[in-house]
Amino acid sequence: MPRAFTPKVVTGNALLEGDVIYFTDSDSWTRNLKDAEVITDEAVAQVRLLTAESQAAEVVGAYLADVKVTEDGPEPTHFREDFRRTGPSNYFHGKQAEA
Numbered sequence: 001m002p003r004a005f006t007p008k009v010v011t012g013n014a015l016l017e018g019d020v021i022y023f024t025d026s027d028s029w030t031r032n033l034k035d036a037e038v039i040t041d042e043a044v045a046q047v048r049l050l051t052a053e054s055q056a057a058e059v060v061g062a063y064l065a066d067v068k069v070t071e072d073g074p075e076p077t078h079f080r081e082d083f084r085r086t087g088p089s090n091y092f093h094g095k096q097a098e099a
Helices: 042-053 079-086
Strands: 008-014 020-023 059-070 073-076
Touching (some): 008 042, 020 042, 042 059, 059 079
Antiparallel strands (some): 008 059, 059 073
16 A cells, blocks of 8 residues: 655755755745745645756756644654755754854
């Protein structure tokens, strides 16, 4: 029996800077997960992923990532995605220092 579809966001890395980015409902990219489009339909998710992948001048390695919806916005359900959004963990710099 197939697993039920869970909410997702489209994510990847910015082509020039390498930062983690998320696709928005206005077909643009953001570095803030809270601004990402949360997709709850599997067919829509596949179409949104194709749309995101077509922006090859902005993103590399786009894929669907599982999230849970909270009152503060989407939150990752897998440690990999939580790790990606905070950056390297060996010392605080960049996004970690800003938080």
